[in-house]
Amino acid sequence: MASAACNIGGFLTRFKPHLLMVIAQFGYTFQYFITEASFNHGMNPNVYITYRHIVSGVVMFPFAYFLERKQRPKLTFALFLEIFILSLLGVGLTLNMYFVSLRYTSPTFVVSMMNTIASLTFVIAVVLRLEVLDIRNPRGMAKVLGTLISLVGVMTMTLYRGPVMKHLWHPLIHIQGKTGNNHESWLKGSILTVTSCVTWSVWYIMQALTLKRYPALLSLTTWMSFVGAAQSAVFTVIVHHTRAAWTIGFDIDFWSTVYGGIVVSGLIVLIQLWCTEEKGPVFVTMFNPFSTILVAVLAYFVLGEKLYLGSILGAVVVIGGLYLLLWGKEGDQQVHSKEQEQSQLGYDEQKELRIQRVL
Template sequence: MGMSEVMHALKPYLAIISLQFGYAGMYIITMVSFKHGMNHWVLSVYRHIIALVILAPFAFVLERKIRPKMTLPIFLRLVALGFLEPVLDQNLYNMGMKATSTTFSSAIVNVLPAITFLMALIFRLESLNLKKLPTWAKIIGTVITVSGAMVMTLYKGAAFQIIKPSAMMSHHDSNSSTEPSDQHWLLGTVYLFASLCSWAGFFILQSFTLKVYPAEISLAAWICVMGVVEGSIATFVMERDLSVWVIGWDSRLLACVYSGVVCSGMAYYVQGVVTRERGPVFLTSFSPLIMIITAALGSFVLGEQVHVGSIIGAILIVFGLYSVVWGKSKDVQNIKGDMVIKGEGQELPVKNDKISGSDIFDKIEVSVAADDEKSKGPEKNSNNNNNVPSTVTPPRS
């Protein structure tokens, strides 16, 4: 395997891991903007306006020849996609985070792979054959990944510091915690769980939409359009004060630009490409990495303490991710093995799922020999009819 083939195989993994770093950065910037008075309804609208401005030129130029014609069923799917993620998921998550705590909300996101896996099973995007090892690898990997994320949150253990914090960091007031004073845990948990169901539903619907609208950049741009329109309507309904739309040259503007470019524009495109190639379960199985990245950034950049529970949870998450990815890779190989093997001017149907490579080449050689006999004339071909196996489809006229 050459270097180009290796890089092509690694593209989905590198894209998703990079996306998790982007989400981790957005999480920090967004929290700072909320402290400066940013309204989460307005943030959702502004970030999609910026994403649309960036995506629209690329979609218009690069996909003008492959972009399918807009139909009513496709348009209705775009409306649903714009409501599920830009409006419902983002705002419910922010409402849940304010009602509970930043730690709890970041931990519950790791349930997303399990919810997506269950939805994928319901809509038959994932196969469940308990007699095959890849299926058990995906199930066990999902459970291990979620368990590792829960360990990182619920179990702390002994604490230590990798880097000694600076003098400025050591004099921080203990009241600077990001946890809100008025916490409504039950309602906040409902908000967070509803946002995850909406996010998982977005991935499932996106997978179906890409089959009839295979233009990733254009689809991402349309999602932003619907997010702006539907988000604006929701904002005017929920926030009657027009002053919430005013932002300054501070963290609020940075949050809009960063989340619009990285987490709406680039994210929708990358998610579409990876979902089309590997499926929604593969995509969401990497979401627990956000928690590891956030813990690492907090340790190295802010000098925060690292707990033993975080290390144990991170190890479990790595093993869980490896199990899910391994199961998905075996599924891809099985799908390729079940495909019809096509020869020049003929097809060789594969009836045995466990057919070996040598058997395939034997059938191809027999088929080529049959073609040669037929080309020599009807007399010789009629004498050798018994030598041609019945499983070989005769050449098409």
Template sequence: MMDVETGARAAAPPAPEADVKTDASAAAAPPPPPEADADAAWKAPAAMVLVQLFNTGMVLLSKAAIGGGMFVLVLLAYRGIFGAVIILPLVLLLERGKWKEMDWRAAGWIFLNALIGYAVPMSIYFYGLRDTTASYAIIFLNMIPLTTFILSLLLRMEALHIRTMAGSLKVAGVLLSVGGTMIISLYKGEILHLWNPILHLRSEEHVGVARHQLRGTFLLAGSTFMFACWYLIQSKILKVYPYKYWSSMATCLVGGFQTALAGVIVRRDVNAWKIGWDINLLTIVYSGALATAGKYSLNSWAVAKKGPSYPPMFMPLSVVFTVVLGSIFLGDDITVGSLIGTTLVIVGTYIFLWAKANELPKK
């Protein structure tokens, strides 16, 4: 669920009443000492760089595990359940007893939240990752805020304001990012041999990736669309059950059981569910501990210090990290087309997020 937490902050709904009260009390409190501001000045960007490294590691490990034959639904089932276990201490510490306020209506929304925000989009995302490369798949996670913006326009939940500077820059950012993605998909160019990879994928896997690039693109685009739809329903969930740690833990747990049920139906092989001391176990533990709980905690801290528009500004870094580390560790090809397309995606995403951030104070 939390793999796109930074994207959610870009399209997040208005804060519930409890958060408004917190902000009001914070405004009445005395300003923090200068040394606190100095600490936040370097800790906030460092935390956001860590978040993008966590995201990169999750994608690279998942690619290696899936490429090694791990069943996608097994990975998601174990990851969701383990992620819920990791978030449990935060629930007990910060929201103890709030489970009593979860009625059948809230439970129904959490079930829908897990289905639309975890089980379905993560399943098709990982199948798209299997058909493509890590450096290509990570781009679609970065395009979630842009897709959410487009859906908001179509559903008339947001105005474009094309005549303003912010509105024009948002449109330009979307066009650049979409154009960059199309360049990566359709144009390869010369392969740049910059270094020898540490791990070598099997040659037949590279052939399979090339053969299924189009199918993988459709799957990744579908996951991006599903995630965008998920962000648009978050305001409803916050109104029904405004406890973020409980809802996050419940969503991870329910999403894990949803993918487990789908996995049992799709593949009735007991051996597919066995986990040894290998990269599959490392992927599950890493995804639950760092790419879920760790990333969620750091994002929440950064939002409290810098505001909701701050974490998304670092999202394009995950593209750079994945391109470089995917080439070093997995042997993903770096081509002229991928460099041009990646650059356009990064520039377009930054332009869009900058325009979005500068538009927020005016609303």
């Protein structure tokens, strides 16, 4: 009995980042549908982002203030400027582009394109030497092949539709369709989606760099929420001058804002920061395909959205490529752990020899 409990404990310890990222993808999946329903109800995406991060900042602030009082580094001007840019990439700029693109396209398309973030993040990490790449061994080859295969899968989902899958029953929930979803709107949404993927990849990389100088996860999450909300508010005021755009009722708009603030911008961002600190930015982005599957399945079975053969084939290829990349990274970490152990053993042996010489 004790042995079984020990094995379970060891399993949870080893795969804690993996389990947390899977939970995060479930949270993201629900966000796609609740925000689409809210936007179709009339909620302005820019106002939603502003309110959502105000909620996140207010909820996270007391935890950050009291739990990290002793470990929070001093906030210098240079560090605040870095957090400002980090907030712009993760909230002010990227999320505004992302949710506007969701308004012009569909949840399935947007979440499919999000799978490019893992490959883009990997390439940027290799260029900045945040990711180890040695193509002379199987692990390095696995990471390169995984990146290329995942890109092929994304291109398949984007460019090839194929036959539509037949619906087995009527949708359980009906969300009113978008107005004005013409070719021009779809093209605009596609461009915004691709651009947000690039800036999001840079955001993940910058998180890893900022955490080395500001390793207070709760405080960093709170800062990004407040600063990002201020950035989004400035942009929203410039674009929307009417008071009606800022008014929301106690309906789907309110609940989508609360959910997005507490769960997505609060808990999930905190999970991502912790996993980035433990495993690196590439690891965090590898789990996006899981959300792709959940969104496609729910959109098909629950909402009655069309599901094409190209989406299924592309998703399978993407997942295969990204988890080949994950296998390569896990191998790197095992080698790194062994090197650390050998280095520690060598240090201990040298220390023991020095003590024997003294004696």
